[in-house]
Amino acid sequence: MLSCKEVTHLVSESLDRKLSISERFRMQLHFRICAYCRNFRRQMTFLRQACRRLAEGKAPFDSDQG
């Protein structure tokens, strides 16, 4: 069984490279039993979403109206 720490590395790397089938399988097993790592995964997705928003010029920085 992977540790939470190992899962955080894999979740991060999954945003940058294609994980192997074995890595994905072991990660999924861990998610089944660990709500914190599921939260962590959603947080990583959120960070990516936030950066994308920024890249598209759609972050609501002050001084802009619409």
Place this chain on the structure above:
Amino acid sequence: MSHPANTASPGAADALAALEAHRSYLVRYAMLQLRDPVKAEDAVQETLLAALENQARFAGKSQVRTWLTGILKHKIVDQLRAQSRETAISGLVAEGDGEDDDVAVFDALFNGRDHWGDDRPSDWGDPERTLENKRFWETFEMCSKLMSAQVARVFMMREVLGLSTEEICKDLSITPTNCWVMLYRARMSLRMCLEKRWFGEGSKGK
């Protein structure tokens, strides 16, 4: 100036004013990535100039800001590439420079069996609602300044400029493993700060 002055297209002054309205946004965007007010101003200035020169192409665009951000992105990539050529390769992944501190801070999140300790990742709720909040972005900017310059550069190249890990490795002459490690540190540091400063206990329901 072969431009006929009698067309319906706005005059140069109007066009400039329309573009200027986006300046503060663009400067904040550039600052996040370049961390240097002078370089950020330069990149934005070049962007507005380039936009003005291509006025005809932007006239019909409804998403002017998206278009401007796209131009700025290229200027920033150029800047970062120039910087990485100036920086000694060895300096980029040198021991020290907060690396040990980072590792110690992240290790403290886990217990002896490498499972989450007391500071467990919480549920951050509806992303949409958060991303529309101006105050969230102030926290985001503040938190991104906590990363070391090198880590921040790799993170911004990857996430905001959308470069692949391969491109980043080539630009900065680092190995893919180095790249993944730096991205991991960036994400861990950013999520820890946001968890504490924005999503943490007592700040729920913003």
